Amino acid sequence: MxxxxxxxxxxxxxxxxxxxxxxxxxxxxxxxxxxxxxxxxxxxxxxxxxxxxxxxxxxxxxxxxxxxxxxxxxxxxxxxxxxxxxxxxxxxxxxxxWAPFDSTVLNARVSLEQGYELAHELTELRRIVERGIAELAAVRRTAADLARMEDAVRTMREAWERKDLDTFSSADVDFHDALLRAAGNTFALTLFHSIDGALRTVRRRTVEENAELAERAIAYHTKIMAAVRRRARKAAGVLMDQHLQETEDFTASLAAASAAHRERVGRAAAPGR
CATH class of the missing domain: 1.10.10.10 (Winged helix-like DNA-binding domain superfamily/Winged helix DNA-binding domain)
Structure with missing residues (x-):
């Protein structure tokens, strides 16, 4: 049994x-x-x-x-x-x-976008959040965090000299990621990691459109890193806000131009024209 x-x-x-x-x-x-x-x-x-x-x-x-x-x-x-x-x-x-913070879906949405509306929205989000991130990073950063920032800025400079836009764009995002890690806020880190792929794609597109803005990004990153190094919380936040304000203004102009273009094309294709 x-x-x-x-x-x-x-x-x-x-x-x-x-x-x-x-x-x-x-x-x-x-x-x-x-x-x-x-x-x-x-x-x-x-x-x-x-x-x-x-x-x-x-x-x-x-x-x-x-x-x-x-x-x-x-x-x-x-x-x-x-x-x-x-x-x-x-x-x-x-x-x-589509779900805004699903990384797979967001990456697919970025590849579908014909204009720059999504790029502008992502930049708006970054400006809202990353000023505070820079301030926290200035207070909490470690030597390892500073080393990651230095490596990202150095890679940006070298890539820009070679006009390697893919590497430049990736290093740009890596700098902001280093700040996020230095800030030590797991919720902010999780939020930005969900849009990391989209940010890299968007950054690559904007670099192609405005070389001057890309060069200024290197200068801003250098200043932000210096403020973080000396633990100047307010200065780091102000510099980040100024940096992303320039990017936000630029993506807003691109979004408006692409929307106007689609409207013109739509009118031209309308019946009776």
Whole structure:
């Protein structure tokens, strides 16, 4: 009897293990499918406000079960990328309503953006938060924090001399990341890490548009680092505010110009013209 119960328990445990493995595999497939659908949306296969193909078609095309497909769609719904209209199907939402702090979705949204509205919004957020970050960094910084800032500024200078815009832009963001780490606020660090990829893309685009502003960034970073080094809290905050105000003004002008261009194109393409 004992042996029978032991065998029965082993069989039951084996079945549970198989079920858990199947669930895990389905979750992995659902994640992969969600990423694939997002890539297709970004590529324009499914533009905003268009309806996705029916479930059976999508599932067969992806080579997954309908259950796995539903999990992938649920994931993208939670991120604001898709919406389900009862009786009509699943539709793609405009990027403006996608989850703002989901790094994967935000990176996809940046790659979709034709203008600079998102770049301007991100710069506004940075200016609001990073003045305080610079002030905290001046109080809490360590020698290791200063070393990271120095390395970022040095890399910016060297990259700018070579006109290596990718490295320059990345080092620019690295400097601000070093300040974040020096500030020691985990909530601010988490917030900015969720938009890190988007910031790097945006910075790369703005560097291409304004070389003077890029050069001034090196000068500002040097001054901010000096203020942080001497623990001059107020000066570090003021310098950061001035630095990001210049960037904010520039991205605002780019956003306005791109919006005006789209409006002109829309009017020209309107019926009757």
């Amino acid at each position: 004992t042996e029978h119960l032991a065998n029965g328990t082993a069989t039951s445990s084996s079945r549970r293990a198989d079920a858990d493995l199947a669930t895990a595999n389905r979750a992995v497939l659902a994640d992969q499918l969600a990423e694939r659908l997002l890539d297709e949306i970004v590529a324009g296969v499914y533009p905003p406000d268009t309806r996705l193909p029916p479930e059976p078609v999508l599932a067969e095309r992806a080579g997954v079960s309908r259950l796995t497909l539903r999990e992938a769609i649920k994931d993208l719904r939670q991120r604001g990328v898709l919406r389900v209209q009862q009786g009509r199907g699943t539709f793609v939402n405009p990027p403006t309503v």
